[in-house]
Amino acid sequence: MIISKNWLNERIDVSNISVDEICQKLNSIGLEVDSLTKFNIPKNIVVGYVKSCVNHENSDHLHVCEVDVGKDEALQIVCGAPNVAAGQFVACALIGAVMPSGLEIKAAKLRGVASSGMLCSATELGLLKLNDGIMVLDESIGKLVLGKELSEYEVLNDELIEVELTPNRGDCLSINGIARDLSAAFDIPLKERVQREEEEKLLGIGRILSVHCDEKIDGSFLFRAIELKDEVEICLRTSLRLASIECNSSHPIQKALDYATHTTGVIFRAYDFEKIAKSKDDKINIDIKIEKNGSYGIYCDEKCLGQAGIYQTDVAKIDENSKVILIEASYSNPVVVANAAHGDKSQPKDEAVYRSSRGSEPKLSLGMDVLFDLFSINKSITPYAGASQVLFDKEQNIISFNCADLCNMIGTDVAPNEVVKILKKLGFDININSEQEQIYAKVPFYRHDILNTHDICEEIVRIIGIDNIPSKPLKFSEKNRINDTFSSYQHSKNIRYKAASVGFFECVHYIFDSAEELLSLGFKPCKAEIVNPINNELAALKPTLINHLLNSCERNIKNSKKSVKLFELGDVFSENGEQSSKFGFLASGLKSEPTLLNGAKPLDIDFFEFANLIQNIIGKIELKKSDKVPFLSEFEQAEIYQNGECIGYIGRVDLNVELRRDLPRTYVCELDFASMKFEDKIAKVYSKFPSVSRDLSLVIQKDFAYLNIKNCIEELKIGALKEFLPVDIYADENLGDKVSLTIKFTFQDANKTLEDEEVSSIIDNITSTLEKLGIGLR
Known part of the structure; x- marks a missing residue:
């Protein structure tokens, strides 16, 4: 946002x-x-008047000018500017003047003609470029007095300030908005606008224009009309200011609209009346409709003239032939504009979007007044009487707060009167309930970023100045930081550390996966499709970690790794798009890489070795036979239970999958992180007395499940039985279709040393119970 001190001074007195x-x-x-x-x-650069201008007799582009600078004799100056002409007031550099470029003006002869000075362009004076010739002066910069130094004209000796604004401060994208904030900061009132005298009007706007809006809109519109008699010229003061804001418009009316917008923040559009009217005497109907994207379209006889604050079509744009021009001022809720303009990349938009999507000025009459003040000094423009408008009736947001709470938030005491004064200068309407000590602040529409008491607090601190608030020591009393999120992080970190300690390497993969590969493993694709995938091989949200682990394993095997152990913690998505966290583990090939310690070729990884590794990582688990996972071997897969709840699955990858991916024997495990139990470890009193162990070799059918034996023994609830585990399976031709299962029992009492008779009695109880299942001793 660009402002100048002189421009700013028109709205607030900052001259001192x-x-x-x-x-x-x-x-x-x-x-x-x-x-x-x-x-x-x-x-030595003064106001001059070109009394005469003739062509140089020895040049096709030079002119010999007689210039009056208020002295007894006029100066003869040779000038090469294409726009120099008699009757102009110009900037004349006298002999002895030193230009900003360092050039010193001296008496000289140009093509044989004496020249006593120089007629200057804006750039030669160190100003911004206005045209390709000399700068022609007019009384918009002040009363022109021949011979008066240009350094005495404030408009020409100005300071230009460029301000960086955050996106929420659209209210300061105008001279008026900046002045409003400075009014509160300097405690200086804004200047009242001087009412101009109404001139004779051509005719009422109602005779040529009717505006309709059938639906309730979150915005407002104001229409006025003008008629151009002759060519419109922009005064020097306005041209200088337009150059400072890099105005690129070529039509003088559009330049005036840009000037009024930068001054007030109101969004303007100009329409050529004769392009949309059937005849000059016809009356047109403007319809304001809500578009599909939520914006407000301006229509005339079903012709779209544009969308408010977003863009204007070519249907009625003004040009050099335009005579009757409709001026539209509009305001739309910035949220509406932002959603409509940026929600669709193909949506047409122009430079107005930058201002309207951040919040333009809703007081449209303010912009119209400034614009028609500018028109009033130009006799080539005749305004129509009256205006047509559509006003929105949205209520202002009211924020209620207690001054004591506000001061506590700020960190220092601020008098309630000071709070009220600051807010009023910023445009808030204030009501005070003295009994309840409550302040009710109506938020102006141009401050759409003010939503709650914290925003009010920010405004007060901003105007008071953060440097004017005394610092206080920080009071910090910390509560327990442990919460569910922190606990989850700690548990996942511990599992990762334990996995690394037993030889697993952590992987990190994309959250996307190959839909084709997932389908081959039996996974259903997620219904939430990726609109713009990275590539065809990563076009689906992954429902499992296993596929990426298998791919990583395949790459490691192809790189001559004999033993591959990988794990990953990541998010997966169900068929319905439900997100959850999983732990995935994979072990493939040998139990470990060949070394001098384990020989040239260690044994292959097997189910029990892999399951034991998982148990070492996550704690005690139980396995129950399963056949639910299609890409696992039906002979080597199980569900994993922890504290009676299923938390995942484990098993060997199906042989067909191993062959298809060139993998050796491979085992995988996937666990639902949310279902895993992380209970605190409780220290228990241990027995000081020795334990006694006994082995029983049982003859059972080959297809008899060990789980039946385990449940049968646990139902006996033997207090002295510390643990029992299968330690060996033996089969030979003498046993036929049966096998010998050896179970090791460990007994220990907390209060005494067990006698052999007591242990034998417990063993007899166990064997007699197992006989009921048809199980005998070998």
């Missing part, structure tokens, strides 16, 4: 405040100054 103070104050209230440029016209 230096530009450095203004910059410092802008920084302190959160409007960061990005740059400061000062323009100073050198001495």
